[in-house]
Amino acid sequence: xxxxxxxxxxxxxxxxxxxxxxxxxxxxxxxxxxxxxxxxxxxxxxxxxxxxxxxxxxxxxxxxxxxxxxxxxxxxxxxxxxxxxxxxxxxxxxxxxxxxxxxxxxxxxxxxxxxxxxxxxxxxxxxxxxxxxxxxxxxxxxxxxxxxxxxxxxxxxxxxxxxxxxxxxxxxxxxxxxxxxxxxxxxxxxxxxxxxxxxxxxxxxxxxxxxxxxxxxxxxxxxxxxxxxxxxxxxxxxxxxxxxxxxxxxxxxxxxxxxxxxxxxxxxxxxxxxxxxxxxxxxxxxxxxxxxxxxxxxxxxxxxxxxxxxxxxxxxxxxxxxxxxxxxxxxxxxxxxxxxxxxxxxxxxxxxxxxxxxxxxxxxxxxxxxxxxxxxxxxxxxxxxxxxxxxxxxxxxxxxxxxxxxxxxxxxxxxxxxxxxxxxxxxxxxxxxxxxxxxxxxxxxxxxxxxxxxxxxxxxxxxxxxxxxxxxxxxxxxxxxxxxxxxxxxxxxxxxxxxxxxxxxxxxxxxxxxxxxxxxxxxxxxxxxxxxxxxxxxxxxxxxxxxxxxxxxxxxxxxxxxxxxxxxxxxxxxxxxxxxxxxxxxxxxxxxxxxxxxxxxxxxxxxxxxxxxxxxxxxxxxxxxxxxxxxxxxxxxxxxxxxxxxxxxxxxxxxxxxxxxxxxxxxxxxxxxxxxxxxxxxxxxxxxxxxxxxxxxxxxxxxxxxxxxxxxxxxxxxxxxxxxxxxxxxxxxxxxxxxxxxxxxxxxxxxxxxxxxxxxxxxxxxx
Numbered sequence: 001x002x003x004x005x006x007x008x009x010x011x012x013x014x015x016x017x018x019x020x021x022x023x024x025x026x027x028x029x030x031x032x033x034x035x036x037x038x039x040x041x042x043x044x045x046x047x048x049x050x051x052x053x054x055x056x057x058x059x060x061x062x063x064x065x066x067x068x069x070x071x072x073x074x075x076x077x078x079x080x081x082x083x084x085x086x087x088x089x090x091x092x093x094x095x096x097x098x099x100x101x102x103x104x105x106x107x108x109x110x111x112x113x114x115x116x117x118x119x120x121x122x123x124x125x126x127x128x129x130x131x132x133x134x135x136x137x138x139x140x141x142x143x144x145x146x147x148x149x150x151x152x153x154x155x156x157x158x159x160x161x162x163x164x165x166x167x168x169x170x171x172x173x174x175x176x177x178x179x180x181x182x183x184x185x186x187x188x189x190x191x192x193x194x195x196x197x198x199x200x201x202x203x204x205x206x207x208x209x210x211x212x213x214x215x216x217x218x219x220x221x222x223x224x225x226x227x228x229x230x231x232x233x234x235x236x237x238x239x240x241x242x243x244x245x246x247x248x249x250x251x252x253x254x255x256x257x258x259x260x261x262x263x264x265x266x267x268x269x270x271x272x273x274x275x276x277x278x279x280x281x282x283x284x285x286x287x288x289x290x291x292x293x294x295x296x297x298x299x300x301x302x303x304x305x306x307x308x309x310x311x312x313x314x315x316x317x318x319x320x321x322x323x324x325x326x327x328x329x330x331x332x333x334x335x336x337x338x339x340x341x342x343x344x345x346x347x348x349x350x351x352x353x354x355x356x357x358x359x360x361x362x363x364x365x366x367x368x369x370x371x372x373x374x375x376x377x378x379x380x381x382x383x384x385x386x387x388x389x390x391x392x393x394x395x396x397x398x399x400x401x402x403x404x405x406x407x408x409x410x411x412x413x414x415x416x417x418x419x420x421x422x423x424x425x426x427x428x429x430x431x432x433x434x435x436x437x438x439x440x441x442x443x444x445x446x447x448x449x450x451x452x453x454x455x456x457x458x459x460x461x462x463x464x465x466x467x468x469x470x471x472x473x474x475x476x477x478x479x480x481x482x483x484x485x486x487x488x489x490x491x492x493x494x495x496x497x498x499x500x501x502x503x504x505x506x507x508x509x510x511x512x513x514x515x516x517x518x519x520x521x522x523x524x525x526x527x528x529x530x531x532x533x534x535x536x537x538x539x540x541x542x543x544x545x546x547x548x549x550x551x552x553x554x555x556x557x558x559x560x561x562x563x564x565x566x567x568x569x570x571x572x573x574x575x576x577x578x579x580x581x582x583x584x585x586x587x588x589x590x591x592x593x594x595x596x597x598x599x600x601x602x603x604x605x606x607x608x609x610x611x612x613x614x615x616x617x618x619x620x621x622x623x624x625x626x627x628x629x630x631x632x633x634x635x636x637x638x639x640x641x642x643x644x645x646x647x648x649x650x651x652x653x654x655x656x657x658x659x660x661x662x663x664x665x666x667x668x669x670x671x672x673x674x675x676x677x678x679x680x681x682x683x684x685x686x687x688x689x690x691x692x693x694x695x696x697x698x699x700x701x702x703x704x705x706x707x708x709x710x711x712x713x714x715x716x717x718x719x720x721x722x723x724x725x726x727x728x729x730x731x732x733x734x735x736x737x738x739x740x741x742x743x744x745x746x747x748x749x750x751x752x753x754x755x756x757x758x759x760x761x762x763x764x765x766x767x
Contacts, residue, residue: 183363
C-alpha cells in the first residue's frame, strides 16, 4: 500500500495525531520505532571509551576512517590504518573489537513523522510497546521496512516549521497593518519576490537557505515559479550535477536540444532536461505507448536496478518507440536518456508544493519584513545561533530588535505597530514562562498600558508576580518604562511586599462591605539605588534572553579585529588541524576533571557571526592570567579540531562534522594587545585555503583518481558514488582523502565509464 506524506504547521502536529487516535481508536493507531545503529567511527569511539584508551589516540583512529566505509573496508584501503592495526597491539585490539560492534543497534527511538493506522487492532499485525521517554503513545516494535511489508497504511505527519512561520506572520500582519493576507491568493508573478531570491537573500526562506542553494539562485536569477520548482527537485544527490546546464539553458548560453521532436512539449519548461518523475512517465506514455501504470513499473525497475526486469522493460520501451514511428537508433538513445532520470527524478507535485511554500516565505519577507522576521524569531527562539542570525538579518533590513517590554511585548516576538520595531516576547525571558506572559498581555489588552510600576503591580494577577519572575522582568529590561534595571532589581522585595499588601487590602475591604472598617490603599515606596552599567545590562540580557539585544559588546571592537582574526562563521571541517586565531566573548564555561584528576574546560566563544566550542586542556588551564572567565573578550590561538556529531533525523542516523578549537593560548583583549596583534596574511591564507580546497579528478587510462574535498561528509560521498554508478564501465576508481593531517589514497570497488556527462557531474559535486 502506498504511504502518504502530509505537512502541517509544526506547533499543531500533535493535534492531528490526537484527531487520528480519537477517530480510529487508540488500539489501531501507533507511531513507528526506529533503531539507531553504530557506524564505524562511533563504534571505534565507544569501544575506545570502554577500554579506557586516551581520547586523542581514539579520535585520531576514528578520523582515519572515511565517511561511508565500513571498518573492514577502511582497514583494507587506508594505508595508515592498516599499518597501525599491525604495529600497535592496543590499536589492533581496538579495531578488532570495534568491528563486532559496528552495525549493532545502539538505541531505539520514535520515528519523527510516521504513523500507522490499522483496519483492526494493531496487535493483530505487529507487537507494540509504549513510546520511549515516558510518553504514553503506542509504538510498533517493527521498524519501517517490516511495517511496509505488512501492507499497513503509513502516513507521515510532518511538522513543518515554515508553515508555522507563515501562520504567525499573517497573524502579526493582521494586528499591525489591518490586512488579511491569504497566501493562497498571492500572485506568482511578483517581481520583488524573484529579485530577493535572485540575490540569494534567503535567510528564513524555506528550502533556499543553504550556501549552495543561495549560490545557485544568484546564478539562476529565477523569474517564474517553474524555476523554483525545478531547483527544489534538482538540488539533491543525483541531479545536482545538472544545475549548471539548467542555468545555462535558461539564460541562452547553451542551446536547448531534444533527442526527438516529441520530447519538446514534455521537457520545454525545464529547458530540455528531464527533472521530474512525471516527465519520465509521460515520455514512456507519449513516445512508447505505455500506460501510466506500466510507465511506473519502468521507473521502479530502473530505480531498483533489477537486471532481468530492466532487460524486459528496455525491450518493451524500445519496441514501443519503434511502433510509434521512432527509428531503432533513436529509440535506444531515448532509453539511455531516460535511464538516469528515472533513477533520481523527483516527484513534481512534491517539488511544486515546497516551491510554493518557499515563494510564500520570500513574498512575506520582501513585502512584510518586520512581521516575517518576528515570526521567524518566534520559531527559532530555542536555537540561540539561529536567533543571532535572525537579529543580524533584521539589522540588514534596518529593523530594530528591542528587549522585552510589559507595555509593548506580547507573549511571543511581535512588531510594535507605531514604530515597526520587533520586541522580544515576554515568554522568552528565563523564569517568566508562557502563563505569566499571557496574564501580563491579557491585562494590558483589556485595560490599556501600565502607567507606572505601582499600576503594573496592582493590575497584574498575583500569581504572575512572584519574586523570581519580577527579578527576571527587571533585569531583562521588561520594566524599563518604570526605571533603571538595577534599581528595579533592588526593589523586588518591596514589590513582593506591595503586591501582598494590595491583596490584603482587597480582602479587608471585602469584609468592610459587611460592616467592617475600610483600610486605606497601600502606597508603593520606591527606594533609590545604584544605577546599572551598560556591561551589567548586557550580561543580564545574555543570561535571561540568551543573546545580547540592546547592544552587542563586540559591535565596536570587531571592526578593528576583522583583519586580525578569522570569524567563527568561516570555520568549517576543511580546516581540521589548521592553526587559527579567533576573537570573541566567552559566554559559557564548563569545567571538568580528567581521569588523572586534572582540571580542563569546555567553553563557548561567540563573535558577531556565530559561536563555537573551545577545548582547554590542563596544561593551559593555569596559564590564562584570569582570561578564562564568562563575559571576558579574548583572543584565542589554537588548532581546529573537527568532531563528528551524531544526530537522529527520522529513521536516519546523521553524522555531522562540527569544527571546534583546541586552545594553545587564551589572552584577554586589551588596547595594547589590539595594537600588537599582526594582521592575518589574507593573501597567503586565501591561497592556502584555495590550495587545500582544490579538488581534481583525473582519468588516466583505465583509472579515475578523485581528490575528495576535506569538507565532504556522508551525503557528499553518497552523491559521488551515485554519480559514478550512473555511468557504469570498466574504469577503476581511486579516492584521495584527507585524514589525520595527510592525504591518503583509497582503492574502491566501484567501476565507471569516462563520459562528458560524468565529468560535468563530478565538476559540480566536487566544486
